[in-house]
Amino acid sequence: MAVKKIIHDQVFLSQKSTLASKEDLNTALDLRDTLLANRSKAAGLAANMIGKPKRIIAFYIGSLPFVMINPKIIKKNGKYTTEEECLSLSGQRQAIRYKNITVTYQNLNLEEVTQDFSEFIAETIQHEIDHCNGILI
Numbered sequence: 001m002a003v004k005k006i007i008h009d010q011v012f013l014s015q016k017s018t019l020a021s022k023e024d025l026n027t028a029l030d031l032r033d034t035l036l037a038n039r040s041k042a043a044g045l046a047a048n049m050i051g052k053p054k055r056i057i058a059f060y061i062g063s064l065p066f067v068m069i070n071p072k073i074i075k076k077n078g079k080y081t082t083e084e085e086c087l088s089l090s091g092q093r094q095a096i097r098y099k100n101i102t103v104t105y106q107n108l109n110l111e112e113v114t115q116d117f118s119e120f121i122a123e124t125i126q127h128e129i130d131h132c133n134g135i136l137i
Contacts, residue, residue: 003037004030004050008088010136013048017132020047020054020069022110029108031058032065042087044124046131049088057128061121068105071129074114075102084127084137093137095130097123 007013020027027047035045035058044059055070078099083092101122104114117125130137 002030002033004034006034006038006045006087007049007051010089012051012053013088013131013136014134015048015053016134017046017048017053017055020056020106024052024054024056024069025108025110027052027054028056028058028067028069031056032067035059035065038087043120044128045087046128048131055132057125057132059121059124059128067108068103068125069107069110071103071105071125071132073101073126073129074104076100082123084123086127086137088131089136095127095137097126101125 031045031047031050034050047054047056057071058065058067076098080097082095082097084095085092100118102116107113
């Protein structure tokens with residue numbers, strides 16, 4: 001797989017991503033590799049940030065990169081406001097997030113998974129799903 005260049009074009013990043021399929025597994029692996037290459041400055045990435053408008057995100061659970069294909073938040077609670085940064089944008093911006101979320105997604109084997117997340121990992125997932133929806137903080 002390969003490390004890809006980070007996209008900064010806000011017009012491109014503002015477009016909604018389409019559902020990913022098994023044909024997009026290489027994109028998922030490229031996204032993981034690009035996240036690892038940007039470990040010092042990124043908590044997560046979405047596929048559109050590497051030029052692929054597909055619903056794929058990557059983030060860290062501890063020190064391990066984790067990939068979700070077609071993630072969807074199905075439950076959320078604990079609303080709060082925070083300041084976030086983005087590798088594709090300069091500066092900090094306010095964002096509304098939820099402390100606890102439940103997400104359905106496909107793993108790299110394209111198996112359906114439902115999982116709960118909280119705190120910073122939940123915030124990162126919400127940020128990256130916003131990217132998939134064309135929402136820039």
